[in-house]
Amino acid sequence: MGRAPCCDKASVKKGPWSPEEDTKLKEYIEKHGTGGNWIALPQKAGLKRCGKSCRLRWLNYLRPNIKHGDFSDEEDRIICSLYVNIGSRWSIIAAQLPGRTDNDIKNYWNTKLKKKLMGLLPLSHHRKQPSFPSSTLQNPPLSPSSQQLYGEYCTYIPVTTSSFTGMEHLSLPSASYASTTPSVSQPFYQNHDSMASVSPMQCQYPIRDSMLMFGSEGSCSSSDGSCTQGREMKQEEFGYHSYNHNLLLSYNNNNINDAVKSCGGGCFSQTLAPLDYDLEDIKQLISSSSSSFNINVDENKTEEKAMYYY
DNA sequence: AATTGCGGCAACCGCAATATT
DNA sequence: TAATATTGCGGTTGCCGCAAT
Incomplete structure (x- = not known):
């Protein structure tokens, strides 16, 4: 038996994040933190996203002090x-x-x-x-x-x-x-x-x-x-x-x-x-x-x- | 102006490591 | 100690915009 999926693939949204989703995630994390559980986070934050997806979005794009653009x-x-x-x-x-x-x-x-x-x-x-x-x-x-x-x-x-x-x-x-x-x-x-x-x-x-x-x-x-x-x-x-x-x-x-x-x-x-x-x-x-x-x-x-x- | 090809980037996937029960 | 859950990571994919034709 293989490993259970981290989330219900059928019910989670995939693809690019909308500004609304970004706002929801950012506001939730800034207010509550991740709670040490990314899997449960999307539900709490009212997002139809996989926890892994949320984590990735936060780490790569939403978290503070992220630098984008040209590398020196x-x-x-x-x-x-x-x-x-x-x-x-x-x-x-x-x-x-x-x-x-x-x-x-x-x-x-x-x-x-x-x-x-x-x-x-x-x-x-x-x-x-x-x-x-x-x-x-x-x-x-x-x-x-x-x-x-x-x-x-x-x-x-x-x-x-x-x-x-x-x-x-x-x-x-x-x-x-x-x-x-x-x-x-x-x-x-x-x-x-x-x-x-x-x-x-x-x-x-x-x-x-x-x-x-x-x-x-x-x-x-x-x-x-x-x-x-x-x-x-x-x-x-x-x-x-x-x-x-x-x-x-x-x-x-x-x-x-x-x-x-x-x-x-x-x-x-x-x-x-x-x-x-x-x-x-x-x-x-x-x-x-x-x-x-x-x-x-x-x-x-x-x-x-x-x-x-x- | 339309089509094609390519580059850049965001996001996904699967696996391994680690934590928890 | 084993089983399960979660996190972290690197490879890969697919979309989008731009340039070339």
Whole structure:
């Protein structure tokens, strides 16, 4: 026998909330609190809604001090940094951003921030290439210095050294998130000819190659269309931290938009779908600069939420 | 002007964790 | 201790508005 539903689905209203419903819910909670029981609340408040729906509406929209609208660059950085360290644990990330909800952050990440970041990825990293020959790909403009530095491999993104300030070092939620040791990470670049002569600490190596090895499927990035079968790598195996190379992105500098601009606004071609990456790629991208992203994460931090949980 | 496609966002769903009986 | 109820969370869906055609 399955679990009983939390409410009678047939008799509850679904879909967008009306202003009247919002008013009812808000007034009720402001007057009585939730009573510690969301399931019973809608009936008491005179709402034909599921308790879960009420809770969600209150937390994501009606509760005081909710911030809507554009995310600041600082918020961008915090989200990115936390994402690369703890993954899609939106509630924890939201706890670091007063006034933001996990749903908001999740939506923001999925619709905007991820794309912004993908704009930082080199063209060659795109997993699904168009069917036309690679020679027709529109590579983004490279500065002369960047071409010197990385040649054909990737778009150079200006190196900076600034970082978050005033933040304590990240405390990771579990051992599985611990930094990867060189012994684990080294083979990933050492096995590449193009990397052979470059020290990992110098890290003037193509992003492409460092990226190639992640994900569970082979990447087809060779100009001749041949595929390189990357080693299959589990998140637990690698951890959320990539090895600490110094390929700093200007994203690291203060403004993610600057980084996009520095790519000539076109790190991904118009002809390519910008979202054909797996999450590890994105994490890898971020973590390539995350060594200087130091944010204190206390998983147990719930003060902000507690303010609204009567 | 009409249609289509896409992006953004609010809300829903299902599962896991936790609390209560 | 087991069963049940409730909460919390993350993934996903579907609607709406806008831009492109």
